Amino acid sequence: MRNRRSQRRLSNRVFMEIAEKVIPPRTHYLNATYGVKSWLLTTDHKRIALLYLASVTFFFFLGGLFAVGIRLELLTPKGDFVQAETYNRMFTMHGVVMIFFFLIPAIPAVLGNFLVPLMIGAKDLAFPRINLLSWYIYTLGAAFTVVAIILGGVDTGWTFYTPYSSTYSNGNVVLTGVGAFITGFSSILTGLNFIVTIHTMRAPGLTWFRLPLFIWSHYATSLIMILGTPVIAVTLLLLALERIVHIGIFDPALGGDPVLFQHLFWFYSHPAVYIMVLPAMGVISELVANMTRKNIFGYKFVAFASLAIAVFGFLVWGHHLFVSTQSVYAGMMFSILSYAVAVPSAVKVFNWTATLYKGSISYNTPMLYAFGFIGFFIIGGMTGLFLAALGVDVHVHDTYFVVAHFHYIMVGGTIMGYLGGMHYWWPKITGRMYPEAWARFAALVIFVGFNLTFFPQFLLGYMGMPRRYYAYPEEFQVLNVMSSAGASILGIGYLIPMIYFIWSMRYGPHASANPWGAFGLEWRTSSPPPTLNFEKTPVVTWEAYEFTPRDEMVVVSVRDLLDETLRPRPVGSE
Amino acid sequence: MQVPIPFSPEQASSYSGQVDALYGFLCALTFLVGIVISLVIIYFAIKYRRRHDTEVGKPIEGSTKLELAWSIIPFCISMGIFVWGASLYYKMYHAPGEALEVYVVAKQWMWKFQHLDGQREINELHVPVGRKVKLMLTTEDVIHSFFVPAFRVKLDVVPGKYSTMWFEPTKAGRYHLFCAEYCGTSHSGMIGWIDVMEAAEYQSWLSGGAGEGSLASSGEKLFQQLACNTCHRSDAQGRGPVLEGVFGKEVQFQDGQRLIADESYIRESIITPRAKVVAGFQPIMPTFQGQVSEEQLLQLVAYIKSIGSKSPGAASTNAQPAKPAPPQQ
Numbered sequence: 064m065r066n067r068r069s070q071r072r073l074s075n076r077v078f079m080e081i082a083e084k085v086i087p088p089r090t091h092y093l094n095a096t097y098g099v100k101s102w103l104l105t106t107d108h109k110r111i112a113l114l115y116l117a118s119v120t121f122f123f124f125l126g127g128l129f130a131v132g133i134r135l136e137l138l139t140p141k142g143d144f145v146q147a148e149t150y151n152r153m154f155t156m157h158g159v160v161m162i163f164f165f166l167i168p169a170i171p172a173v174l175g176n177f178l179v180p181l182m183i184g185a186k187d188l189a190f191p192r193i194n195l196l197s198w199y200i201y202t203l204g205a206a207f208t209v210v211a212i213i214l215g216g217v218d219t220g221w222t223f224y225t226p227y228s229s230t231y232s233n234g235n236v237v238l239t240g241v242g243a244f245i246t247g248f249s250s251i252l253t254g255l256n257f258i259v260t261i262h263t264m265r266a267p268g269l270t271w272f273r274l275p276l277f278i279w280s281h282y283a284t285s286l287i288m289i290l291g292t293p294v295i296a297v298t299l300l301l302l303a304l305e306r307i308v309h310i311g312i313f314d315p316a317l318g319g320d321p322v323l324f325q326h327l328f329w330f331y332s333h334p335a336v337y338i339m340v341l342p343a344m345g346v347i348s349e350l351v352a353n354m355t356r357k358n359i360f361g362y363k364f365v366a367f368a369s370l371a372i373a374v375f376g377f378l379v380w381g382h383h384l385f386v387s388t389q390s391v392y393a394g395m396m397f398s399i400l401s402y403a404v405a406v407p408s409a410v411k412v413f414n415w416t417a418t419l420y421k422g423s424i425s426y427n428t429p430m431l432y433a434f435g436f437i438g439f440f441i442i443g444g445m446t447g448l449f450l451a452a453l454g455v456d457v458h459v460h461d462t463y464f465v466v467a468h469f470h471y472i473m474v475g476g477t478i479m480g481y482l483g484g485m486h487y488w489w490p491k492i493t494g495r496m497y498p499e500a501w502a503r504f505a506a507l508v509i510f511v512g513f514n515l516t517f518f519p520q521f522l523l524g525y526m527g528m529p530r531r532y533y534a535y536p537e538e539f540q541v542l543n544v545m546s547s548a549g550a551s552i553l554g555i556g557y558l559i560p561m562i563y564f565i566w567s568m569r570y571g572p573h574a575s576a577n578p579w580g581a582f583g584l585e586w587r588t589s590s591p592p593p594t595l596n597f598e599k600t601p602v603v604t605w606e607a608y609e610f611t612p613r614d615e616m617v618v619v620s621v622r623d624l625l626d627e628t629l630r631p632r633p634v635g636s637e
Numbered sequence: 638m639q640v641p642i643p644f645s646p647e648q649a650s651s652y653s654g655q656v657d658a659l660y661g662f663l664c665a666l667t668f669l670v671g672i673v674i675s676l677v678i679i680y681f682a683i684k685y686r687r688r689h690d691t692e693v694g695k696p697i698e699g700s701t702k703l704e705l706a707w708s709i710i711p712f713c714i715s716m717g718i719f720v721w722g723a724s725l726y727y728k729m730y731h732a733p734g735e736a737l738e739v740y741v742v743a744k745q746w747m748w749k750f751q752h753l754d755g756q757r758e759i760n761e762l763h764v765p766v767g768r769k770v771k772l773m774l775t776t777e778d779v780i781h782s783f784f785v786p787a788f789r790v791k792l793d794v795v796p797g798k799y800s801t802m803w804f805e806p807t808k809a810g811r812y813h814l815f816c817a818e819y820c821g822t823s824h825s826g827m828i829g830w831i832d833v834m835e836a837a838e839y840q841s842w843l844s845g846g847a848g849e850g851s852l853a854s855s856g857e858k859l860f861q862q863l864a865c866n867t868c869h870r871s872d873a874q875g876r877g878p879v880l881e882g883v884f885g886k887e888v889q890f891q892d893g894q895r896l897i898a899d900e901s902y903i904r905e906s907i908i909t910p911r912a913k914v915v916a917g918f919q920p921i922m923p924t925f926q927g928q929v930s931e932e933q934l935l936q937l938v939a940y941i942k943s944i945g946s947k948s949p950g951a952a953s954t955n956a957q958p959a960k961p962a963p964p965q966q
Contacts, residue, residue: 454725
């Protein structure tokens with residue numbers, strides 16, 4: 064036993080030494096060329112990732128600004144901070160900006176762009192110029208939306224339900240729709256690029272089941288991007304045609320069906336939830352494996368769970384329509400299928416938890432975000448079961464319960480994953496370390512602020528407070544004040560990393576090639592990496608997260624795990 | 638059954654206790670799952686914390702048995718929840734035959750109610766306790782949603798069609814009515830009250846208000862004003878089908894399809910008469926779209942419903958034509 068342990072320690076030391084030996088080159092992707100042009104015309108996936116980072120950060124704070132307005136208005140039951148019309152535009156723009164311009168691109172376009180080629184040992188993505196094009200398309204779409212905001216915004220809710228959006232709203236529906244329509248193409252191009260890259264550009268020896276789980280989840284996400292996004296494009300086009308030339312596809316007065324819009328809209332927008340959360344799951348798998356220095360428990364199950372979520376995700380859109388007058392039997396089918404998609408999500412949580420067993424668990428900031436993600440995802444996921452239960456959904460549909468649920472998934476899930484990933488790969492991206500103490504403090508502030516903001520909204524929802532209400536009955540005030548108080552804490556929590564990240568770019572200590580003692584190809588090149596990523600193409604002879612050689616692998620039995628959990632042996636008895 | 642759940646609205650319908658029971662179960666399940674997983678994570682996180690910098694975890698491949706267990710058990714539990722939730726839903730959407738009917742027209746931003754006896758109300762609905770109430774809802778403009786938290790019911794009101802919902806108030810009181818589907822500037826102002834009254838009180842309220850005669854009689858007046866009766870004659874001599882005895886019966890169309898005549902069919906026949914032409918008749922009826930409001934439509938429907946039980950003069954009950962079928966158009 065003792066012998067094996069020391070062997071393991073030895074092999075790890077050798078591994079760490081190899082990592083240390085990779086001397087940072089004098090030139091890397093950040094200082095290879097200078098000037099605005101070298102950034103705006105770059106085809107380097109890492110620089111494009113940083114262009115996206117700047118864009119999505121801008122939109123995150125813009126969307127956050129609208130959230131500040133919403134929470135200020137909801138401090139009091141009466142509508143007194145802004146006009147009703149202004150409030151309606153604020154929550155709409157909050158949704159549009161956060162979903163289309165932050166949550167959907169955040170992880171794939173920033174971390175995915177940066178890491179997919181590095182993790183598979185490639186020099187770049189398969190189509191570097193298309194990659195740059197996707198950023199320009201995103202920027203063009205964003206420009207349309209920003210113009211729409213400056214011209215007064217839109218008041219339909221981010222869901223653009225007809226016939227309100229097609230006939231009655233006097234906001235800039237078409238302009239905003241065009242913005243989202245254009246941005247969709249950047250998403251399609253990114254997805255296409257990832258799929259081709261993952262299929263064709265893996266390093267020698269890097270077989271499918273040796274891929275990091277981050278890659279699996281991005282592969283699944285890319286499938287949704289290229290199969291789902293065209294549907295929202297068509298839907299927004301139909302909406303624009305309906306509004307401009309009254310083609311009569313959604314307007315009942317012209318023989319159309321307004322509920323058809325909801326079907327088309329959610330056919331994309333429900334899978335879009337998985338575009339937002341699957342990449343975050345990929346990040347969490349990386350964090351859990353590398354911060355416990357251990358292979359992921361049930362690797363193949365986690366990998367296939369991503370694909371299962373992507374496929375089943377296309378079959379559950381009708382659970383947004385349980386009270387829309389769709390057929391009762393259709394409702395039942397969509398309810399069953401929604402429970403089917405819950406299973407692979409649960410499988411992931413169980414596997415992450417089991418991975419901790421006999422790991423070497425670090426409490427670094429990235430791991431704190433991973434713990435936070437798992438906690439929020441349990442609450443977000445379990446409340447999804449409430450919403451899929453037909454009889455309960457009828458009551459909580461379109462109330463704050465739904466608002467709380469999807470914020471737990473998107474803010475508690477996606478943003479926790481995004482921030483965890485940003486901290487974990489920050490040394491790789493910038494070559495600098497962030498201040499660990501501040502980062503842990505910020506993670507704690509975010510955890511507290513988030514729960515205080517969104518947990519009361521579950522209660523508000525069950526009590527019956529409808530969403531998108533500008534003024535509300537007095538009995539809902541206490542919980543709304545709690546939520547607004549939490550939001551201000553959450554806002555501060557988001558500002559702290561913003562400040563120390565910028566600080567660390569100049570003043571942070573230099574990072575080694577592998578400051579975490581992590582596994583994965585991205586840690587086997589210098590920080591920051593050279594423009595072509597690796598000095599020479601790596602040849603992979605190891606499994607995913609193989610911190611110790613394969614022959615030391617044990618297959619755990621159920622009995623082992625239960626014994627260990629129920630009857631902890633005294634430390635040192637091994 | 639009537640377990641009070643903290644942070645929940647009053648239980649004021651036969652349905653609310655049942656929804657709360659499932660909600661309570663789900664809360665308990667969430668709490669249990671959350672606590673168990675959190676405790677396991679905390680235990681592992683402490684027990685297996687990193688003790689020195691170069692330590693690595695013990696490699697463990699995984700376990701198919703465990704994977705199967707934690708896939709199949711959650712699946713079975715979720716199927717149980719599905720059946721529970723679906724049975725509530727099914728009950729909710731199958732309106733009882735015998736019920737007090739109220740017609741509802743939503744518009745930006747108010748709720749208009751018409752009782753069969755002729756009372757009309759805005760943003761306030763009076764109903765008796767202990768009696769099933771069936772609402773037939775439609776809207777003049779955008780989609781709205783009729784939501785009464787105390788009854789745990791909600792249904793979207795979609796333009797161009799009739800939606801039906803029902804509830805049975807079990808407790809007298811005044812309960813919130815909200816519009817739950819975003820409908821424009823004053824969405825949050827589209828609120829009202831449901832007044833549930835004791836039976837006697839309700840009777841005296843009923844006798845207080847009916848000024849304009851019953852809904853069906855208003856419909857009958859309109860039927861004559863719009864000259865519907867020149868074609869739809871009760872003696873089967875008109876150019877249109879006889880309407881007496883049609884409601885609730887099967888109708889056959891030119892294309893051979895059949896349908897039970899319900900409120901939506903009557904509405905469609907007034908708004909887009911050519912969508913379904915009764916077998917044996919020419920598609921000559923003009924559309925009344927834009928000429929009658931949703932409220933007037935409901936009055937016409939109520940009238941045609943009221944003559945649905947009458948025996949139809951000379952025509953047979955399934956509206957077969959008295960004259961030979963003209964050629965298809």
